[in-house]
Each structure stands twice: as C-alpha cells, then as structure tokens.
Amino acid sequence: MRLAHIADPHLGFRQYHRLTERGRNQREADVSLAFTRAIDGVIAERPDIVVVAGDLFHAARPTNSAILQAVREFSRLGRALPGVPVVLIAGNHDTPRSTETASIFGLFHELGLLIATDAPRRFAFPELDLAILAVPHQALEQTPRPAIEPLGDASQQVLLIHGEIPALFPNSAAEGEPGGAMLTPEELRGPWSYVALGHYHVQCAVGERQWYAGSLDYCSSNPWGECRTERAQGVAGKGWLLYDSVTGDVSRRPIEAPRRVFDLPALRAADLNASELDRLLAEAVEGAPGGIAGAVVRQVVLDVARPVARELNHARIRAWKAEALHFQLDLRRPEPVAHLVGVGAPGVRQTLPDIVRSYTDARVLPAEIERPRFVARALEFLAAVDPVTDDG
Numbered sequence: 001m002r003l004a005h006i007a008d009p010h011l012g013f014r015q016y017h018r019l020t021e022r023g024r025n026q027r028e029a030d031v032s033l034a035f036t037r038a039i040d041g042v043i044a045e046r047p048d049i050v051v052v053a054g055d056l057f058h059a060a061r062p063t064n065s066a067i068l069q070a071v072r073e074f075s076r077l078g079r080a081l082p083g084v085p086v087v088l089i090a091g092n093h094d095t096p097r098s099t100e101t102a103s104i105f106g107l108f109h110e111l112g113l114l115i116a117t118d119a120p121r122r123f124a125f126p127e128l129d130l131a132i133l134a135v136p137h138q139a140l141e142q143t144p145r146p147a148i149e150p151l152g153d154a155s156q157q158v159l160l161i162h163g164e165i166p167a168l169f170p171n172s173a174a175e176g177e178p179g180g181a182m183l184t185p186e187e188l189r190g191p192w193s194y195v196a197l198g199h200y201h202v203q204c205a206v207g208e209r210q211w212y213a214g215s216l217d218y219c220s221s222n223p224w225g226e227c228r229t230e231r232a233q234g235v236a237g238k239g240w241l242l243y244d245s246v247t248g249d250v251s252r253r254p255i256e257a258p259r260r261v262f263d264l265p266a267l268r269a270a271d272l273n274a275s276e277l278d279r280l281l282a283e284a285v286e287g288a289p290g291g292i293a294g295a296v297v298r299q300v301v302l303d304v305a306r307p308v309a310r311e312l313n314h315a316r317i318r319a320w321k322a323e324a325l326h327f328q329l330d331l332r333r334p335e336p337v338a339h340l341v342g343v344g345a346p347g348v349r350q351t352l353p354d355i356v357r358s359y360t361d362a363r364v365l366p367a368e369i370e371r372p373r374f375v376a377r378a379l380e381f382l383a384a385v386d387p388v389t390d391d392g
Contacts, residue, residue: 001128001156004042004253005241007053007198008215009035010093012066014058015219016296016326024065026325027219030258031058032069034216037255038240039073043080045242045253048128050077050084053198053213054091054137054162061096062104074111085125090117090136091162091198092179116160120146130156130245137162140181148187156245157191162198165206179372194243194250202229203239203252211250213241218261221376224298227263259325260295264288270303270334274311277301281312281329285320292324304331356382 010031018026042050057066077086090105095117103117114123116134123132131154139146140163150157164180165188180199188195188210195210203214216238218226230237239254264284269277284299285292309331321327333351360375 001049001130001245002045002047003158003194003196003243003245004045004047004050005053005194005196005211005213005243006038006042006050006216007162007196007213007240008055008091008201008219009038009052010055010058010215010217010219011035011069012058012062013217013219018325027259028063028065031217031219032065033258034238034255035069035073037258038216039077041240041253041255043077046081046084047242048084049125049130049132050081050086051132051134051158051160051196052086052088053160053196054089055093055198055215056088056091057094057104058219060094060104067104067107071107071111074108074113078112085114085123086112087114087123087132087134087160088116089134089160089162089198090115090138092137092181095136095138120148122151124152124154126154128156129154130158132158132160135159135161137181140183149190150192156193159188159190159192159195161188161195164199193245196241196243201226202233203235203241204233205250209243209248209250211241211243214238216240216255217258218296221373223261223296224263227261260290262288262295262297264297264299266300266302268302269305269308269331272308274308274313277304277308278313278316282316292320292327295324296326297324298328298330300330300332302332303334305334353379353382 013028013031014025015027020026020029056070074086088105088108090103094103094105096103105115105117108115114121114134116136116139118136118138120133120135120139123134125131131150131152133148133150135146135148140161148159148161161183162181163183165183165185185207188207193209195207197206197210197212200212201215201220203212205211214235218238220226229235237254237257239252242251242253243249244251267277267280267284272280281299281301288297317329356378357375360371360378
C-alpha cells in the first residue's frame, strides 16, 4: 500500500500587490500552481490512497478562484485515479470561527472525498488492509479531547491530524503558523503505521514514520523563517510525501517552485557611509544566483544609522523593487544604547516599528482576526511605506 501525503496548500493565499494579466493576485496564482504541480506528481506516482492534512484553503471563506481551483484539481485527480480514495481534514485556516457558519468542505462530499471537518472520523479500507483516524483542527479544540488511538484489526493504522508540537520546535516560533492546536509527542504514540501531520510548513520527520509534509509554497507570514529552517535542516524546498507500507519508507516528492523565495546574505553597515553601503548592496543584488527578476527577496542590513539610510540610492532600490516580485530591504538600526539621565533609570528610545507593535498588541480585535497575523500585516504595511525598518 502506497499513501500520498499532502498538507497545507493554503489555496486563496494572497500577498503583496502584484497582479497577473487577468487581474489575480500573483502570489495566489503561485499557490494555485503549486497545488496543481503536487496533484501532477501524485497522479504520476499512482498511489493507493491520498490524504490531505488540513489547511486546503487559507481562509474559512475562500475566494471563488480558490474554490474553483480545488474542485478542478480534485476532479482531475478522481478522473486520473478512479477508485483511489482521498481523505481530507480541516485545518485551523479551514475552520469557521462560528459554529453557525457552514464549512465549505461540504462541497467536496459531492466529489466523493472523505471529509472530517469538526469531529474525528474513522475510515476503513478493507481492500488495502488499512484504517485511517482523521482528526481535524476543531476536534482538538474540544474539552476533553477525543481519544487518539487505533481501532479495528487492519494491519495498517494511519493517523491523519492537523496540529503543532511546540516541544519539538522550541526555537521556531517565528517560523510557525499561529492558531494551531497544541499536540504532545505522547498523543502521537501508539501502534501507528504512519502519522500524517499538517500545520507546520517545513517538511520534516518528528518521530519514526511521523511526518509533517510541509506546505506547498511559502504562504506563512514569515517566509524568511521557513527558508532559514529549511537551510538548517537540509530541506530542498517544498513538496509532498509518499509512504510505502511494505518497506516502511517515507520518501520526499519535491515540486518545482512556482517562484523563487530567498534571503540574500546579511550585510553589516557599521562605520560605512551611504556610498559604501550602496556599493555593497549593488554587489549583493547583482550576485544573487539567478538574479532577482520575479523573485521574492529580502536583504537584511545590520547596524544602519538613520542618516545613512536616508542618503542611500533610493532610485536604484525602487528599480530593484520593480524588477523583483517583492524586494524587501530590511535596514536595521544599531543596537540602542541606554542613557543615564541624572539619577534616573536608563531609558531606550522606541523605534517606529516598536510603537506599531505596542499599539497592535494592545488593540482590541474582532474574534475572527488572528493577532499575530494582524501585527505582521501592520509591520508589512510600515515596511512598504518606509524603506527603513527595525522589524526582525
């Protein structure tokens, strides 16, 4: 038995302000293409079953184009692999915040998909000697939590679940996605043949035959954190996973990235004047492998004094922003120095991003708005209007 494990397509994700020729957000189009390429790969491998571990959509009320894309690709999958079951669970992004709001997942019942939206469901496939426990995000928010344990006598017992294991990634808060249900390693233990996880966007193993498939594109509020973690773990981009029950092997199946997303090596500007820093920036951009045309790029520069930032060649920086899909010049001030005033305590002057963070952290928000995403979006807007930002 061969099982294809996809997670976190985030259809409908939008970012930046570039549009396609047909007026669609360019990053939304990229995410759709990534999903199409993953389905292409699954069809080519012809597995016995396909599971999607949550966050099919980026929002509980997805765009029309996102819904159309999902219907089109699942229909294509069904035609190409007739009789191959597809099991889909709702992640935190797919789950309406109000119990009175109907889930869009009801549409996919009509396509023959096996769905778990608000409670655990068990699916048995005797012809594959397989049983799947599908645990959506909303089920993990219940008190007490439902039992997470195998049932029945099938030799292959698979757990399909969407959640976060904080103890496993103690330093990855910046790379993680907010809003996930917290899991513990103990909850995943048991005689599982395979545990198919969703929510964490970097593809990785968390135990023996326990895997996060990762997202299909860089669709979190911090793509740079994802890139950094992938480099540290030796993960070559995005893709999906294929589990083989005969060998017990879990193999990565990469997809061609719709768009390059990368960090240029950080620069230090201490003791440099504006013309010297301009030269270093030009060398860094011109030396980018493959260039920056159409890419999503960040250049971090440390220890940039405010007068130096003002005197940079902003016409050239604007040209880089026009060439790339998104070029983020992240100029960071020198570390603030505490000053003693009289006999008072040391004081540190707040930067503009610090003020924005303080304000957005304290602002009362509607229940449907996630605060970490709200704060991140406010800092994105600030960076878009001010080329100098302290955001780290």
